[in-house]
Amino acid sequence: MKRPRVFVSRVIPAAGLVKVQAACETEVWPERLPPPYDVLREKVRGVDGLLCLLTDRIDGELMDAAGPQLRVISQIAVGYDNIDLAAARQRGIPVGHTPGVLTEATADLAFTLLLAGARRIVEGVQYIRDGKWDTWEPETLLGADLSGATLGIIGLGRIGQAMAQRAGGFNLRIIACDPVLSDEEIRGRGAEPVELEDLLRQSDFVSVHTPLTPETRHLINADALAAMKPTAVLVNSARGPIVDLVALEAALRQGQIAHAALDVTDPEPIAADHPILSLPNVTIVPHIGSASVRTRDQMAGIAANNLLAGLRGEPLPHAVPAD
Ligand code: DGY
Numbered sequence: 328m329k330r331p332r333v334f335v336s337r338v339i340p341a342a343g344l345v346k347v348q349a350a351c352e353t354e355v356w357p358e359r360l361p362p363p364y365d366v367l368r369e370k371v372r373g374v375d376g377l378l379c380l381l382t383d384r385i386d387g388e389l390m391d392a393a394g395p396q397l398r399v400i401s402q403i404a405v406g407y408d409n410i411d412l413a414a415a416r417q418r419g420i421p422v423g424h425t426p427g428v429l430t431e432a433t434a435d436l437a438f439t440l441l442l443a444g445a446r447r448i449v450e451g452v453q454y455i456r457d458g459k460w461d462t463w464e465p466e467t468l469l470g471a472d473l474s475g476a477t478l479g480i481i482g483l484g485r486i487g488q489a490m491a492q493r494a495g496g497f498n499l500r501i502i503a504c505d506p507v508l509s510d511e512e513i514r515g516r517g518a519e520p521v522e523l524e525d526l527l528r529q530s531d532f533v534s535v536h537t538p539l540t541p542e543t544r545h546l547i548n549a550d551a552l553a554a555m556k557p558t559a560v561l562v563n564s565a566r567g568p569i570v571d572l573v574a575l576e577a578a579l580r581q582g583q584i585a586h587a588a589l590d591v592t593d594p595e596p597i598a599a600d601h602p603i604l605s606l607p608n609v610t611i612v613p614h615i616g617s618a619s620v621r622t623r624d625q626m627a628g629i630a631a632n633n634l635l636a637g638l639r640g641e642p643l644p645h646a647v648p649a650d
Pocket of ligand 1: 381403404406407429565617
């Protein structure tokens with residue numbers, strides 16, 4: 328029997344790739360950087376399945392370039408804002424993603440960022456590298472206490488909830504807002520429900536865990552930043568465009584907030600000479616929320632299972648939720 332043809336848009340962990348290669352005629356994009364859109368459009372011509380990454384733009388034009396035989400798109404990520412879901416639905420192409428397995432790793436990273444911002448870890452490392460550590464000083468590199476402080480969680484889905492669990496262990500008061508959850512559900516997930524405006528005003532730490540949608544793009548803008556405490560630490564491990572980076576840079580320069588700790592930026596990747604990187608009160612890491620060995624293996628396994636199920640014409644084990 329003819330094996331299905333698939334394109335995999337980057338080398339992924341063997342835990343998933345080997346399964347795909349065993350069942351399909353597989354072409355893997357071998358380079359470290361993603362295929363440019365035009366190249367991807369050529370590569371998908373005639374494929375039955377596409378395994379893609381959050382760095383690939385997957386729109387209707389690309390689906391049409393692939394052809395009517397394309398029967399599954401499997402993304403190795405929980406987020407799927409790079410995929411035009413309406414276009415996929417119109418064409419009857421199921422889309423898979425990798426929820427659940429990266430919850431703990433991503434919450435670990437978000438909490439790491441919170442601690443790094445609170446205790447000025449990157450500044451401390453730089454202080455030593457700059458040869459400034461001459462003695463123990465009573466008032467140098469003072470940061471914020473977690474115990475008794477308030478953490479505001481924007482978006483109390485799986486990862487937001489895992490963040491709340493970690494915060495409980497550090498004796499933080501937890502408040503949250505989430506447009507799809509009732510107050511009862513927010514309480515059930517370990518947080519006190521509040522409106523976004525109150526969350527911004529009350530929080531010592533604000534952590535963003537909402538998906539990127541037209542409604543959440545620049546949710547953290549100049550007004551939101553102005554509402555925050557001058558001592559506040561902002562953490563974003565969700566998607567870069569939720570925070571207006573230009574407004575954030577201005578807010579940090581003007582002391583409207585104390586620190587920003589980001590795993591995601593807009594644009595992404597951020598250029599090494601971006602002016603925000605010259606500020607001392609910024610901690611930025613390169614979108615590594617799910618970057619643990621076990622988590623990435625599990626993500627690759629789920630992405631492969633989604634792809635293979637779609638190729639067999641079966642429901643995807645982890646299809647993106649319907650609107
Ligand atoms: C996701 O899965 O959406 C993360 O951003 C990368 O793991």
